[in-house]
Amino acid sequence: ELKVEQNPLFLSMQEGKNYTIYCNYSTTSDRLYWYRQDPGKSLESLFVLLSNGAVKQEGRLMASLDTKARLSTLHITAAVHDLSATYFCAVDRTGTASKLTFGTGTRLQVTL
Amino acid sequence: EAGVAQSPRYKIIEKRQSVAFWCNPISGHATLYWYQQILGQGPKLLIQFQNNGVVDDSQLPKDRFSAERLKGVDSTLKIQPAKLEDSAVYLCASSGRLAGSYNEQFFGPGTRLTVL
Numbered sequence: 001e002l003k004v005e006q007n008p009l010f011l012s013m014q015e016g017k018n019y020t021i022y023c024n025y026s027t028t029s030d031r032l033y034w035y036r037q038d039p040g041k042s043l044e045s046l047f048v049l050l051s052n053g054a055v056k057q058e059g060r061l062m063a064s065l066d067t068k069a070r071l072s073t074l075h076i077t078a079a080v081h082d083l084s085a086t087y088f089c090a091v092d093r094t095g096t097a098s099k100l101t102f103g104t105g106t107r108l109q110v111t112l
Numbered sequence: 113e114a115g116v117a118q119s120p121r122y123k124i125i126e127k128r129q130s131v132a133f134w135c136n137p138i139s140g141h142a143t144l145y146w147y148q149q150i151l152g153q154g155p156k157l158l159i160q161f162q163n164n165g166v167v168d169d170s171q172l173p174k175d176r177f178s179a180e181r182l183k184g185v186d187s188t189l190k191i192q193p194a195k196l197e198d199s200a201v202y203l204c205a206s207s208g209r210l211a212g213s214y215n216e217q218f219f220g221p222g223t224r225l226t227v228l
Contacts, residue, residue: 035219040224043203043205044219045217045218048216088155099157099160100157102155102156103154104153104154105153
C-alpha cells in the first residue's frame with residue numbers, strides 16, 4: 001500500500017522567512033502533484049512534477065522531485081501572508097496519472 | 113472554461129438518513145472522481161469513472177455508498193443510511209485525458225456533509 005507522508009504537519013513562519021515542506025512516499029512513482037487548499041475551499045493545482053529531477057517554480061514557491069529518494073520538496077522563499085493555506089502532495093500510484101494518493105497535508109500559517 | 117460544479121455546498125442530516133450529492137465535470141472530461149476528505153486529512157478516492165463505467169471503486173463502502181454516471185457526464189453520489197463518521201467534505205474531480213497519459217485532475221468546490 002502506497003503511503004505518502006508530509007512534514008511538518010503544521011508550520012508557523014514569519015513573513016520574509018524561507019522554509020521547506022517535505023513529501024516522502026513509499027513506492028516507486030514518477031509523477032507527483034502539489035495542491036493548495038484554502039479553508040473551506042477546494043484544491044488548487046500548483047505543480048505537476050513528471051520526472052526525476054523535475055523542478056518547477058511559480059512566484060515564491062518552488063517544487064522538486066527526486067524519484068530515487070522518493071522525495072519531493074516544496075520550498076517557500078520570503079513567505080508572505082497570502083501563502084497561508086494547507087498544502088498537499090499527491091503521488092500517482094499507477095503511472096497513468098489517474099490514481100492519486102494524497103499526503104496528510106501541511107498547514108502553513110504565515111504571520112506578520 | 114467552466115470548472116467542476118457540485119451541489120449542494122452544505123448538507124446537514126441526522127444519522128440513518130440518506131443524502132445525495134451531484135457533480136458536473138468540466139465539459140469533455142471523460143474521467144470523473146469522487147473523493148472523501150475528513151477534517152485534517154488528505155482526500156481519499158472513493159470511486160473513479162471513465163465515461164459511464166466504473167474504473168475503481170475499491171475504497172467505496174458499498175454497503176451504504178453508491179454512485180452513478182449514467183450518461184457519462186454528470187454524476188451522483190449517495191449515502192444511505194448515513195453514519196456519524198461520514199461527516200466530511202465530498203470532492204468531485206474530473207480529468208480530460210485517457211488513462212495511460214498525463215492526466216491532471218481538476219477539483220470542484222466540494223460538498224460539506226455534517227451527520228448529527
